[in-house]
Amino acid sequence: MIAQQHINPATAASSLPESITVGESLPRGAEILIEALLHEGVDSIFGYPGGAVLHIYDELWRYRDSITHYLVRHEQGAVHMAEGYARSSGRVGVALVTSGPGATNAVTGIANAYMDSTPIVVITGQVPLPLIGTDAFQEVDTVGITRPCVKHNYLVRDVRDLAGVVHEAFFLARSGRPGPVVIDIPKDVSAARSSYSRLSHIAFPCREKRTKPDPRAISRAADACMRSERPVLYVGGGIVNSGAADELLAFAESLRLPVTPTLMGLGGFPSAHPLCLGMLGMHGTYAANMAVAESDLLVAVGVRFDDRVTGKLATFAPHARVIHIDIDPANIGKNVAPALAIAADAREALAALREEVGARASAETGASIARRELWWERIRAWQREQPLRFDGSGEHIKPQTVIRELHRLTEGRAIITTDVGQHQMWAAQFYPFTRPRQWITSGGLGTMGFGLPAAIGAQLAFRDQLVVAVVGDGGFQMTNQELATAVQYELPVKVLIMNNGYLGMVRQWQEMFYERAYSEVDISVAPDFVKLAEAYGARGLRAARPEELPSVLADGLAHKGVAVIDVLVSKEENVFPIVPAGSNSRDMIFQSEGV
Amino acid sequence: MRHTLSIIVADQPGELSRIVGLFSARGFNIETISVGGTLDPEWSRVTIVTSGDDRTIEQIVKQCERLARVREVRDVTSQPHIEREMALIDVTASPGAARQEVLSLVSVFRAKVVDISHTRMVIEASGNREKVEAFVEMLRPLGINDITRTGRVAIGRLSNGEEDEQPLAVGC
Structure with a gap:
């Protein structure tokens, strides 16, 4: 809408009024930045000050009534909060950090947002222009370091470019396949004065690359679905990002097509729906993986055929014709060559598919559904044969029980964030998500320490909702200082620590694939998390025995403020089923040897 | 490929x-x-x-x-196109037979002498990759002292370019 096609790449300065003169009355770059952010609808920024961003913080002080800055305790936390804010709300999240170490600390979050297609804008301070390249104090080549993990980045060399850069950055962050954009602003640029006018249309050279789904391809895809005897819909984060959940549900129901979401797609289709086979991939359900392995048609929507989903590519969906719908043309054909490629927004494509199917004669649709009765019988048999299960008995709390209990107590409605690892997989398996943006996990990058700050960002976007960070005792210790941020701003997140004293997923792999050599995974020397929570001014609770779990969990979730619930779970529980990395998805392992 | x-x-x-x-x-x-x-x-x-x-x-x-x-x-x-690479080659060319040999190769390959000393010449050669390679191979036995090669540049052919080929301006 804002972008124009093939404009010459002269920076946005050319579209600003030409009557720019330097004078005391003009705003400085820092103020222009804030004005431009306000113009983009930003009311919250997560950040951490430093020398190179002092001018910007000075303006933030003056603008404190219209834009709220949330002071984090580590720059990684700022970016994860912006991600949590963006993923829960669909709006662009904003983080602000200083040069050098501020920027490098932010890189993990930026890379995380890149892998999970999250729209954020990260503003980094930079040393003054004349010092760039001199190894100045707190200088780092931020644009160079972040280049491989951003949609785009900028080093703003002229204050007259600043407003245009900000507007283009927001456009890029949320357009097409969303992602992070970095704006590096040298200190003298934030100090320099220029004029700013609130232009509603600022020209910039990037193209609007979104394409409408090709009607002929849609028609062919609809034909394939109608005719297919063993179809599966394989759906991912693109469903969530494009707001396609309703269209997906309508389309799947119209032909009674089995649906399997990826880790990133959870919530994009109701987990408890009878058409839902559960998650696909390494720790997905037996039924989902078998259905894909036996399918004759795989309709992949908003997915990228990640190795955690496909396992060994050569044996992934070996009998299936693949239809791949994705907004990013580069995702199509990257890992799997589809028979039919539709480079389009998932919602638009699914809406078109639904309309196409809706236009067919009901007798034809009925015959199509009838053709798959046998397929559904086979799927139901796989579901009966190997449902997700665990042994909840014993003297220790089972982590899966914790998630089940969390689901019961929150009535399935909480926003859940996680780090990466066993706790993440148990949450994905045992908390049936009902709506998009309810599940905020670190998928592609697999970042420990994501859960707590992401929860804080989500809580800011939805102050009235219950937000629970399900974390492990390892990941929690990577960003637990953000408890101070949550307490300071009264963002009452609940942290549920699945504490097994191990880096659990690594330990599981060592148990299964490295002859139980538990190399450097014992983290049982750890702070008392209850005391730690209290030291931060949060409430700390602990459940150590199965009979304590329901009441402790209920207490913690009901607490008005920030609460940390330390649940001591059985130490050597494993995530099952598992498809070993690089294996055929049929080679699932369902339980530990000798158990 | x-x-x-x-x-x-x-x-x-x-x-x-x-x-x-x-x-x-x-x-x-x-x-x-x-x-x-x-x-x-x-x-x-x-x-x-x-x-x-x-x-x-x-x-x-x-x-x-x-x-x-x-x-x-x-x-x-x-697409129908023309490709070119260029090489600057510093080759030994002592007065006499060696220099004559270099000059005849320059002529055969339609290359150009762009610098000369008593014992050496710098030759500019351009063409498609195969031609430049062949020229370098022919000069090698005579003694190449140094060589600098460009990357390839390309431009669409006019003969088949009725469609919408915009004019290309390529430099290196």
Whole structure:
């Protein structure tokens, strides 16, 4: 809408009024930045000050009534909060950090947002222009370091470019396949004065690359679905990002097509729906993986055929014709060559598919559904044969029980964030998500320490909702200082620590694939998390025995403020089923040897 | 198979490194690369010779197209086009038979002598890759002291270019 096609790449300065003169009355770059952010609808920024961003913080002080800055305790936390804010709300999240170490600390979050297609804008301070390249104090080549993990980045060399850069950055962050954009602003640029006018249309050279789904391809895809005897819909984060959940549900129901979401797609289709086979991939359900392995048609929507989903590519969906719908043309054909490629927004494509199917004669649709009765019988048999299960008995709390209990107590409605690892997989398996943006996990990058700050960002976007960070005792210790941020701003997140004293997923792999050599995974020397929570001014609770779990969990979730619930779970529980990395998805392992 | 890609990118600091970085990050290969202006001073043309199967080339094209400041990526390999490389070759050419031999090779290959001393010559040769290679091989026994080669540049052929081939302005 804002972008124009093939404009010459002269920076946005050319579209600003030409009557720019330097004078005391003009705003400085820092103020222009804030004005431009306000113009983009930003009311919250997560950040951490430093020398190179002092001018910007000075303006933030003056603008404190219209834009709220949330002071984090580590720059990684700022970016994860912006991600949590963006993923829960669909709006662009904003983080602000200083040069050098501020920027490098932010890189993990930026890379995380890149892998999970999250729209954020990260503003980094930079040393003054004349010092760039001199190894100045707190200088780092931020644009160079972040280049491989951003949609785009900028080093703003002229204050007259600043407003245009900000507007283009927001456009890029949320357009097409969303992602992070970095704006590096040298200190003298934030100090320099220029004029700013609130232009509603600022020209910039990037193209609007979104394409409408090709009607002929849609028609062919609809034909394939109608005719297919063993179809599966394989759906991912693109469903969530494009707001396609309703269209997906309508389309799947119209032909009674089995649906399997990826880790990133959870919530994009109701987990408890009878058409839902559960998650696909390494720790997905037996039924989902078998259905894909036996399918004759795989309709992949908003997915990228990640190795955690496909396992060994050569044996992934070996009998299936693949239809791949994705907004990013580069995702199509990257890992799997589809028979039919539709480079389009998932919602638009699914809406078109639904309309196409809706236009067919009901007798034809009925015959199509009838053709798959046998397929559904086979799927139901796989579901009966190997449902997700665990042994909840014993003297220790089972982590899966914790998630089940969390689901019961929150009535399935909480926003859940996680780090990466066993706790993440148990949450994905045992908390049936009902709506998009309810599940905020670190998928592609697999970042420990994501859960707590992401929860804080989500809580800011939805102050009235219950937000629970399900974390492990390892990941929690990577960003637990953000408890101070949550307490300071009264963002009452609940942290549920699945504490097994191990880096659990690594330990599981060592148990299964490295002859139980538990190399450097014992983290049982750890702070008392209850005391730690209290030291931060949060409430700390602990459940150590199965009979304590329901009441402790209920207490913690009901607490008005920030609460940390330390649940001591059985130490050597494993995530099952598992498809070993690089294996055929049929080679699932369902339980530990000798158990 | 070897492919020649023509990429139109904004003439701004750092844009070339985005393209080069993308190739290294995704494990694509760059055989030669040359960059120069186009008719429009706001845009540069990057000509990259790379190799890979069709799927790899398709991925390279798509990944390059994702870059915000890339306007166009074209695989010119399958289109009628002219390709050129240039080499500057410092070759031993002592007075007498050796020098005559060099000069006759220069003539056969339609190359050019651009510098000379008592015992050596610098020769400018251009042509398609095969021609330049052949010339270098012919000179090698005479004693090559140094060689500098450009990457490949390409331009569409006029004879088959009735469609919408915009004029290319390539420099190196």
